[in-house]
Amino acid sequence: MKDTVYVPPIKIQGIKTKLVPLIKQSVAMNKNSVWIEPFMGSGVVGFNVEPHYAIFADTNPHIIEFYNQIKKGNITPYIVREFLECEGKLLEKGNDEYYYTVRTRFNQEHNPLDFLFLNRACFNGMIRFNKNYDFNVPYGHKPKRFAKAYVTKIVNQVAHVSDLLHKYEWKFVCQSFEETISMAGENDFIYCDPPYIGRHVDYYDSWDEQAEITLHKALVDSNARFMLSTWNHNDYRQNDYIAMVWNDCQKITQEHFYHIGAKEKNRNSVVEALLTNYTVNGKQNELLLNNK
Ligand SMILES: C[S@@+](CC[C@H](N)C(=O)[O-])C[C@H]1O[C@@H](n2cnc3c(N)ncnc32)[C@H](O)[C@@H]1O
Incomplete structure (x- = not known):
């Protein structure tokens, strides 16, 4: 099986x-x-x-925060789609420069949606923080990184975990x-x-x-x-x-x-x-x- x-x-x-x-x-x-x-x-x-x-x-507080925001309903599949479609277009136009703009923004504001974006656009889906606890993975250089099918795949992944979080009694702690x-x-x-x-x-x-x-x-x-x-x-x-x-x-x-x-x-x-x-x-x- x-x-x-x-x-x-x-x-x-x-x-x-x-x-x-x-x-x-x-x-x-x-x-x-x-x-x-x-x-x-x-x-x-x-x-x-x-x-x-x-x-x-x-x-790693960013992993925990991401799931707690899904649990609270502040991150939904709909919100993820809107966010990645919009940021994906900006990435296509701005390329490396835009990736590093989001990376700097994330390191200042710690928005969990930026964390998702960086995790899916960076080199090999790595998570790595430097000694100042700044995310420092370089850009992954995939053309059309947030093409429609890829965004849909991520949205479905968020939808699945969101269903699980509503079905079961799960806690996320840093x-x-x-x-x-x-x-x-x-x-x-x-x-x-x-x-x-x-x-x-x-x-x-x-x-x-x-x-x-x-x-x-x-x-x-x-x-x-x-x-x-x-x-x-x-x-x-x-x-x-x-x-x-x-x-x-x-x-x-x-x-x-x-x-x-x-x-x-x-x-x-x-x-x-x-x-x-x-x-x-x-x-x-x-x-x-x-x-x-
Ligand atoms: C090998 S990864 C776990 C991978 C996970 N099983 C998976 O399949 O995705 C190890 C994790 O441990 C976390 N970690 C490292 N040191 C830790 C500690 N002292 N206490 C709790 N978590 C820690 C890291 O942030 C990292 O997310």
Whole structure:
């Protein structure tokens, strides 16, 4: 059976779209559990799991604000269409110069619609902020970037998430993972997709060994069931932190291609791992490896 994966309107490097089917099959929660996602990024994982109750969190305030504005009804599919059609025309006329005008405007005013525009017009749908917390991704240079079909695609993505937000009890909060994990009860389910050590490009997104150890401790102390996405190995090396920090977990792996980096040669094939503190039942059992 082919799983249709819903793609959300905001993109991010490291987006887990391709892992969604495997994650969905492997979660362990019941209908009263709260889905807790401390590193929501694009939100693609939780939005596809569709739990009734959820807390989506991230340290990036612009992602959280975007979804809170949809929840409040200040951003609607109609408003997004009007905005992108108008800004798209100005971009077509002004090109690079107009992109950088919007980028400067966003860095002064933090309008979530400008954030959407920049995210969809910038280089490779990246989210990157400099040390002054200014968005600094360059222009993506796609001719007719906001052509009618592309705008419609984004509008449909907003419409889908807007329906979900009206159907379910979901909260969006800007806070660190420690605070988010401390909100979990024993019956809840925590899905974590932290930045990878040594790969961070963004000042909302720094990560080191100490953060990895703190995350492990917070998850174990929560007594909730948890799942963590990380990388297992690539062509050149393996992720030693799995054995160092996560050796009390079980592991599922899946090959998954990374779509970041402008040139093919920069796109490494990465084997992703899902680490859990419970045994995953069903079809995926044969993929379970205990790394102790
Ligand atoms: C790898 S991305 C998550 C991608 C997401 N799973 C997806 O598929 O789109 C990691 C996210 O963690 C956030 N983040 C980084 N450090 C954090 C921290 N200390 N607490 C909470 N969120 C953090 C970043 O802003 C980023 O959005």
